[in-house]
Amino acid sequence: MLSPTGSGISHSRSRLCILYNLLFFVCTGILSCRNHSTANKGIAIGWKDGQPVSVAVPEQMLPVSNTDSLLAYTKLRLEYSNTDILGSAAVKNGWVFSPLVPFTQGQVYRVFYKQTGIGSFTVTPADTAKPELARVYPETDTVPVNLLKIYLQFSQPMQENRSADMVKLIDNGGDTMKQVFLDLQPELWNKDRTVLTLWLDPGRIKRALQPNERLGAPLAEKARYTLYIPAGWKNTHGLAIGQSYRKTLVTGGRDSLLPDPMQWQLSVPAAGTSAALSIGLNKTLDHFLLQESISIQTADGKKIPGSIKTGDKDRQVRFIPAQPWQAGSYSLVVDAKLEDLAGNNLNRPFDRDMKSGKAPARQEWYRRDFRIY
Amino acid sequence: MTKKYIYAGLLLAGIALSATRPFFTNPYGFVKGTPQIGSISALGFGQDGILFIGDSKNAAVYAVETRDAKNDQAADIAVTGIDQKIAEALGTQKQNITITDMAVNPVSKKLYVAVQHADGTPALLTVSSRSIEPVVLKDIHFSRIVLNDAVAEDAKGGRGRPLRMSAISDLSFANGKVYVSGLSNKEFSSTFRSIPFPFGDKQEQASLEMYHASHGRYETTSPIRSFTISKVNGKDYLIASYTCTPLVLFPLDELKAGTHVKGRTVAEMGAGNTPIDLTTITKNGQSYLIMGNTARPVSELNYQTIAAFEGTLTERVAGKAGTPFNEVASLTKVLQLDKLDNGKVVIMQKKDNGDIDVLTAANETL
Numbered sequence: 001m002l003s004p005t006g007s008g009i010s011h012s013r014s015r016l017c018i019l020y021n022l023l024f025f026v027c028t029g030i031l032s033c034r035n036h037s038t039a040n041k042g043i044a045i046g047w048k049d050g051q052p053v054s055v056a057v058p059e060q061m062l063p064v065s066n067t068d069s070l071l072a073y074t075k076l077r078l079e080y081s082n083t084d085i086l087g088s089a090a091v092k093n094g095w096v097f098s099p100l101v102p103f104t105q106g107q108v109y110r111v112f113y114k115q116t117g118i119g120s121f122t123v124t125p126a127d128t129a130k131p132e133l134a135r136v137y138p139e140t141d142t143v144p145v146n147l148l149k150i151y152l153q154f155s156q157p158m159q160e161n162r163s164a165d166m167v168k169l170i171d172n173g174g175d176t177m178k179q180v181f182l183d184l185q186p187e188l189w190n191k192d193r194t195v196l197t198l199w200l201d202p203g204r205i206k207r208a209l210q211p212n213e214r215l216g217a218p219l220a221e222k223a224r225y226t227l228y229i230p231a232g233w234k235n236t237h238g239l240a241i242g243q244s245y246r247k248t249l250v251t252g253g254r255d256s257l258l259p260d261p262m263q264w265q266l267s268v269p270a271a272g273t274s275a276a277l278s279i280g281l282n283k284t285l286d287h288f289l290l291q292e293s294i295s296i297q298t299a300d301g302k303k304i305p306g307s308i309k310t311g312d313k314d315r316q317v318r319f320i321p322a323q324p325w326q327a328g329s330y331s332l333v334v335d336a337k338l339e340d341l342a343g344n345n346l347n348r349p350f351d352r353d354m355k356s357g358k359a360p361a362r363q364e365w366y367r368r369d370f371r372i373y
Numbered sequence: 374m375t376k377k378y379i380y381a382g383l384l385l386a387g388i389a390l391s392a393t394r395p396f397f398t399n400p401y402g403f404v405k406g407t408p409q410i411g412s413i414s415a416l417g418f419g420q421d422g423i424l425f426i427g428d429s430k431n432a433a434v435y436a437v438e439t440r441d442a443k444n445d446q447a448a449d450i451a452v453t454g455i456d457q458k459i460a461e462a463l464g465t466q467k468q469n470i471t472i473t474d475m476a477v478n479p480v481s482k483k484l485y486v487a488v489q490h491a492d493g494t495p496a497l498l499t500v501s502s503r504s505i506e507p508v509v510l511k512d513i514h515f516s517r518i519v520l521n522d523a524v525a526e527d528a529k530g531g532r533g534r535p536l537r538m539s540a541i542s543d544l545s546f547a548n549g550k551v552y553v554s555g556l557s558n559k560e561f562s563s564t565f566r567s568i569p570f571p572f573g574d575k576q577e578q579a580s581l582e583m584y585h586a587s588h589g590r591y592e593t594t595s596p597i598r599s600f601t602i603s604k605v606n607g608k609d610y611l612i613a614s615y616t617c618t619p620l621v622l623f624p625l626d627e628l629k630a631g632t633h634v635k636g637r638t639v640a641e642m643g644a645g646n647t648p649i650d651l652t653t654i655t656k657n658g659q660s661y662l663i664m665g666n667t668a669r670p671v672s673e674l675n676y677q678t679i680a681a682f683e684g685t686l687t688e689r690v691a692g693k694a695g696t697p698f699n700e701v702a703s704l705t706k707v708l709q710l711d712k713l714d715n716g717k718v719v720i721m722q723k724k725d726n727g728d729i730d731v732l733t734a735a736n737e738t739l
Contacts, residue, residue, distance in 0.1 A: 051492060051494075076464065078461055078464055078465075081461045083458070083461040083462050084462070085461075085462065085463065085464035086462050086463060086464075086496075086498075086505070086506075086507045087464075087507075088511075099463065099464050100463055100494075100496045100507055101463050101464070101465065101470075101490035101492070101494045101496055102490065102492055102494060103464060103465075104464065104465040104466065104469055107464070107465065107466070109464065148561060149561075157493070159491040159492065159493075160471070160489065160491070160493065161471045161489070161491075182616055182647075183647050183667065184540075184556070184616070184647070185471075185473070185647070185649075186412070186414045186429055186473065186489075186540045186541075186542075187540075188539055188540055188556060188557075188558035189539070189540075189558065190539065190558060191430060191539075193493060195558070197558040197559070199561070199616075202561070202595065202616055203616070203618045206591060206593050207590070207591050208590045208591050209591075209618065209619070209641065210618060210641040211618060234491070236491070236492040236493055237492070238491075238492075286559065286560075288559050289559050289560060292559075337560045337562065339559075339560055339561065343561045345560065348594070350561070350593070351591040351592070351593040352591060352592045352593070353590065353591055354586060354590060354591065354592050355590065360592075362633065
């Protein structure tokens with residue numbers, strides 16, 4: 001689609017140059033075949049990893065052919081702005097500009113040579129699947145009153161720094177609760193930006209700290225809350241989640257008990273089978289820590305190859321060996337950093353009453369032996 | 374005659390070599406290239422105007438040669454609506470950018486501002502009252518240290534298991550070391566590393582778990598939000614502010630690899646607030662710790678008062694907040710704060726209308 005504001009200026013060019021031009025725009029056309037842009041004829045957007053990262057204005061639209069002049073005086077600006085957009089320019093079969101950050105979808109950009117507008121373009125959202133909020137952890141509805149963490153798992157990499165506006169905790173009276181989540185900068189995302197960790201304000205959970213004494217704990221015992229995430233949170237390509245999300249949370253009592261592997265229920269399979277070793281955890285533990293905190297080792301300390309699967313809303317773990325079990329002695333080895341929903345780990349409670357006299361443990365691993373017959 | 378020419382030639386070659394020698398020295402072990410920086414969470418400056426960039430996404434710290442020219446006269450920086458101006462310079466709208474950190478190069482007095490675009494792309498800019506310029510990060514001299522890998526190596530040596538860091542919360546350079554605090558996106562723990570600079574093959578890093586006691590009753594572990602290294606009573610301390618508000622002192626010489634250090638809570642800075650930046654300034658001949666806060670005015674603690682507060686872990690912190698501190702009522706919602714020079718600080722502040730301004734304040738006015 002042509003923008004009404006543009007004015008192309010044509011110049012005579014050699015055949016070779018036209019051929020290169022055609023090749024260039026065919027190439028960018030292929031790169032952008034799943035994406036759309038609205039621009040003056042000939043202006044092409046370059047895409048990389050689904051992001052609009054460059055623009056190429058063809059020679060015939062440029063008022064001069066001198067490279068130095070083009071580099072010095074050709075500028076890109078937002079519509080209604082006099083600020084030149086920062087980025088790097090090159091002259092190669094036209095003027096090619098790569099902005100410092102990708103173009104924003106839906107925004108109108110104008111190309112100027114000195115003060116004369118020579119073209120414009122708009123990048124429209126890529127035609128791909130909308131992101132979804134795939135899961136929220138904990139998956140249980142009942143949580144301890146000193147719940148520390150909530151994980152949001154998305155189907156696609158998401159835009160950061162949106163949680164303060166997008167995640168609400170609503171009390172039973174329908175009021176959105178204030179200062180419940182810790183405002184962190186940077187937010188805690190996994191590397192591919194699909195899992196966000198939210199902490200309920202630890203200063204309010206920890207007893208005797210000022211926020212706790214002034215505002216009280218974020219949650220009350222035996223109360224009902226709704227975690228609400230409205231539609232609209234965008235992925236890194238600018239596409240928004242289409243549906244809002246609601247999850248009910250019902251609080252129980254305070255949990256200050258450390259997860260204790262010695263109290264877990266082990267269902268030990270028979271030798272010669274590839275059946276899972278099933279471990280009942282007695283309470284819901286941290287979904288993501290569970291997957292990296294537990295291993296099965298032989299008596300001489302070698303890790304058994306296999307996979308860990310969580311179940312029963314993270315109250316159970318199953319270890320499936322890659323090879324059939326052999327009769328003998330084994331150890332369930334658990335990293336001390338494994339936490340429950342209240343942030344108690346194997347060494348220490350989330351906050352320790354020093355008057356209780358018991359010093360926190362300093363172990364890195366906890367070991368529980370079992371035999372396969 | 375020929376010999377004379379040869380000697381003259383050798384002499385000239387010698388002069389030429391000695392003249393060009395500084396260009397071949399590489400005291401910091403830099404390589405030339407384009408660092409693949411995934412995010413810019415924290416900025417800090419070291420000797421010779423070397424810029425340290427904390428990259429949370431890659432759990433790495435980059436040391437970058439800025440080549441800024443020396444400048445003793447710091448120009449005041451005042452920009453209204455800096456978020457709007459940066460957004461326009463990046464070709465987007467202000468809701469699509471986040472200013473993640475800012476720091477002043479003590480050599481050039483230039484203000485460096487790190488920005489993150491909504492899609493995650495980082496940008497590094499310098500900001501003055503007159504202009505916003507990009508910092509070139511292509512074909513530069515730099516070095517890099519990967520934090521998580523390094524700790525894994527430590528673990529092999531029996532000095533503690535790896536504590537992975539998913540977000541760098543602060544970074545500072547002091548006494549030949551880069552100090553980095555980090556948060557995990559899984560366990561509720563603190564990682565604090567001291568990394569000798571220049572970065573070496575053998576990294577001597579400390580992974581520390583820190584404890585602080587609140588009101589002498591409960592002992593808790595917590596991740597550091599921001600920190601500074603400074604002297605109290607002539608001794609170097611890590612002064613750390615926490616995600617759950619206390620301000621805690623740790624003797625720097627006790628922070629060694631694999632140790633568990635107990636800190637001393639000297640103040641609590643209040644609820645619903647994130648301490649953003651800590652820095653030390655001098656005014657009227659006395660040293661002050663200045664803290665920028667998101668939900669409270671800028672706080673100011675006199676180092677003499679901090680030194681005099683000898684509360685121990687088992688004593689209840691008296692009064693409202695332990696060590697008394699002043700609040701600068703006009704400086705609320707401070708997002709970033711750094712020393713511009715010995716007499717001024719530069720502040721990034723969110724205004725009541727939602728705009729973000731940069732302003733310069735003389736130390737005496739704080």
